[in-house]
Amino acid sequence: MDLKDKIIVVTGAASGIGKAMAIRFAAEGAKAVVCADLNLEGAQATADECGGVAMACNVGIEAEIADMIEKVETEVGPIDLFCSNAGILVAGGVEAPDEDWQRIWDINVMSHVWAARHLVPRMTERGGGYLLNTASAAGLLNQVGAAPYGVTKHAAVGLAEWLSLSYGDQGIKVSVLCPQAVRSEMTRGHEDGVASIDGMLEPEPVAEACVETIRNETFLVLPHANVLGYMQFKADNYDKWLAGMRKLNRTYGDKL
Numbered sequence: 001m002d003l004k005d006k007i008i009v010v011t012g013a014a015s016g017i018g019k020a021m022a023i024r025f026a027a028e029g030a031k032a033v034v035c036a037d038l039n040l041e042g043a044q045a046t047a048d049e050c051g052g053v054a055m056a057c058n059v060g061i062e063a064e065i066a067d068m069i070e071k072v073e074t075e076v077g078p079i080d081l082f083c084s085n086a087g088i089l090v091a092g093g094v095e096a097p098d099e100d101w102q103r104i105w106d107i108n109v110m111s112h113v114w115a116a117r118h119l120v121p122r123m124t125e126r127g128g129g130y131l132l133n134t135a136s137a138a139g140l141l142n143q144v145g146a147a148p149y150g151v152t153k154h155a156a157v158g159l160a161e162w163l164s165l166s167y168g169d170q171g172i173k174v175s176v177l178c179p180q181a182v183r184s185e186m187t188r189g190h191e192d193g194v195a196s197i198d199g200m201l202e203p204e205p206v207a208e209a210c211v212e213t214i215r216n217e218t219f220l221v222l223p224h225a226n227v228l229g230y231m232q233f234k235a236d237n238y239d240k241w242l243a244g245m246r247k248l249n250r251t252y253g254d255k256l
């Protein structure tokens with residue numbers, strides 16, 4: 001998809017990857033970039049920087065996503081590209097409280113379900129549209145020290161695959177963003193953690209990788225080149241891959 005003259009929504013646009021996406025998409029000549037975030041002040045700052053529109057939205061609540069989509073479609077125009085990017089990190093293992101599991105499930109997974117539920121019927125009716133869902137390399141390769149994060153990101157990848165295989169014939173394009181460490185509020189203080197093992201990217205090259213993938217209409221956005229090799233190694237020998245992950249867990253298990 002060519003982003004020129006397109007109407008684009010980015011959630012989590014107040015900070016980090018979402019902010020970089022909004023600014024990069026605007027530079028591609030988008031007609032409108034809607035910067036949605038829980039943090040309206042931050043969303044407004046991004047919108048000011050890229051000539052976009054700010055909207056408050058808690059993506060962990062279905063009604064707020066539905067209302068935001070309705071508002072954008074009524075006041076701005078039909079959404080061409082919706083980026084479900086907002087996400088949170090919850091560390092720990094199975095002992096993490098159920099409330100934390102539920103909160104990260106709603107924000108990292110259900111927000112993608114809800115966006116698709118309220119947008120796909122509109123998009124298919126007008127012949128198509130594009131969904132870019134931010135998962136993580138943790139959705140392909142798991143996350144040492146953070147079960148709620150690794151599990152929800154796997155679910156996000158699974159949902160993106162399902163959306164692509166179910167609606168691709170009706171003109172819905174889907175891509176899923178799976179970076180390792182990116183400098184942002186989420187990774188502040190974790191610069192020497194396991195996710196940074198191959199280096200920490202700035203958000204801008206990640207946004208650039210998104211533009212390129214959307215232009216090519218391919219599924220995986222892998223800003224860190226090593227991730228594909230790790231996936232191939234995992235598929236080739238699951239047990240050997242798990243042994244390697246245990247080694248990482250011994251070194252990094254208490255250090256994300």
Ligand SMILES: NC(=O)c1ccc[n+]([C@@H]2O[C@H](COP(=O)([O-])OP(=O)(O)OC[C@H]3O[C@@H](n4cnc5c(N)ncnc54)[C@H](O)[C@@H]3O)[C@@H](O)[C@H]2O)c1
Pocket residue numbers: 011012013014015016017018036037038039042057058059060085086087088089107134135136137178179180181182183184185186187195
């Ligand atoms: N930073 C990384 O290393 C990294 C790596 C892989 C994937 N990701 C994913 O990238 C996405 C963006 O993360 P980031 O690194 O830019 O982090 P960030 O914390 O800088 O930005 C996240 C943004 O999402 C917003 N947000 C959080 N909860 C929200 C909610 N309920 N409703 C609406 N907005 C909400 C925050 O206000 C913030 O502006 C996340 O899904 C994250 O899991 C990040």
